[in-house]
Amino acid sequence: MFAAVFPTDCLLCQQELAEPGGASICHACWESLQPWLGPSCERCGLPFASWQAVDFVDSLCSSCWQGEQEFDMARSYGLYTGNLRKAILHLKFHGREYLGNRLGALLARPWEALPEPDSAIVVPVPLHASRRRQRGFNQAELLARGLVRRLRKEERFHGLQLASGSLRRIRATLPQVGLSVSARRENVSGVFSVARPEQVRNRTVVLIDDVMTTGATLSACAAALKRAGASRVLALSLARATPQFPDVGVLDDLASPIDELRHN
Numbered sequence: 001m002f003a004a005v006f007p008t009d010c011l012l013c014q015q016e017l018a019e020p021g022g023a024s025i026c027h028a029c030w031e032s033l034q035p036w037l038g039p040s041c042e043r044c045g046l047p048f049a050s051w052q053a054v055d056f057v058d059s060l061c062s063s064c065w066q067g068e069q070e071f072d073m074a075r076s077y078g079l080y081t082g083n084l085r086k087a088i089l090h091l092k093f094h095g096r097e098y099l100g101n102r103l104g105a106l107l108a109r110p111w112e113a114l115p116e117p118d119s120a121i122v123v124p125v126p127l128h129a130s131r132r133r134q135r136g137f138n139q140a141e142l143l144a145r146g147l148v149r150r151l152r153k154e155e156r157f158h159g160l161q162l163a164s165g166s167l168r169r170i171r172a173t174l175p176q177v178g179l180s181v182s183a184r185r186e187n188v189s190g191v192f193s194v195a196r197p198e199q200v201r202n203r204t205v206v207l208i209d210d211v212m213t214t215g216a217t218l219s220a221c222a223a224a225l226k227r228a229g230a231s232r233v234l235a236l237s238l239a240r241a242t243p244q245f246p247d248v249g250v251l252d253d254l255a256s257p258i259d260e261l262r263h264n
């Protein structure tokens with residue numbers, strides 16, 4: 001019974017935990033969840049493989065050059081590879097609240113890169129109601145809660161507002177995985193609406209999601225928020241998936257690629 005409630009093995013490496021009782025990720029694995037510190041797109045945070053690329057593109061990725069993103073700025077904590085990816089999959093499939101709190105707290109780091117976020121309102125990317133019912137939770141919301149909890153420990157963020165219900169996904173969509181960049185945009189276009197525009201009007205909104213790939217979903221959210229009067233939309237995600245940095249690790253029995261498709 002005890003083991004079912006409190007894992008005794010690390011979720012990521014399956015080694016026995018030194019102190020079972022809710023920590024769920026061992027110290028070594030937790031330390032392996034490193035932030036991306038290399039060069040990246042100034043606007044959307046896309047990690048570049050080398051500093052040379054930064055000179056070449058003048059600090060912007062091609063998507064941002066072409067003005068494709070509706071958000072003003074995006075940042076991610078780390079790369080969607082290895083243990084960070086595994087941890088996100090655990091959160092996504094099992095919605096463990098304590099995992100959401102711990103992982104969400106990591107977003108405090110990319111938060112620091114955002115321009116004057118003090119008066120911002122935090123809004124998780126919503127799931128469609130049917131998906132949310134099916135899964136029982138929204139992983140983006142768990143992360144947003146973890147982040148806000150962490151930030152509120154600082155006095156200047158005591159009043160930081162989390163507005164989980166202010167954005168709605170009004171139409172169920174195909175999974176984004178496997179779609180081309182333009183198909184992804186098409187897929188999420190017009191999918192989001194703002195439930196309470198007065199909550200976001202003339203404010204900076206910080207969107208939270210677990211994984212950012214092309215940014216199509218965050219961009220569609222940002223478009224809806226701006227139509228509703230948000231003055232600025234910034235986006236934070238825990239991990240950035242990019243073909244530049246493929247995940248070379250093999251997936252364990254936690255999730256098959258099909259599961260990942262289904263759950264996106």
Ligand SMILES: [Zn+2]
Pocket residue numbers: 010011012013014015025026027028029030
């Ligand atoms: Zn471990």
Ligand SMILES: [Zn+2]
Pocket residue numbers: 041042043044045046060061062063064065
């Ligand atoms: Zn960019």
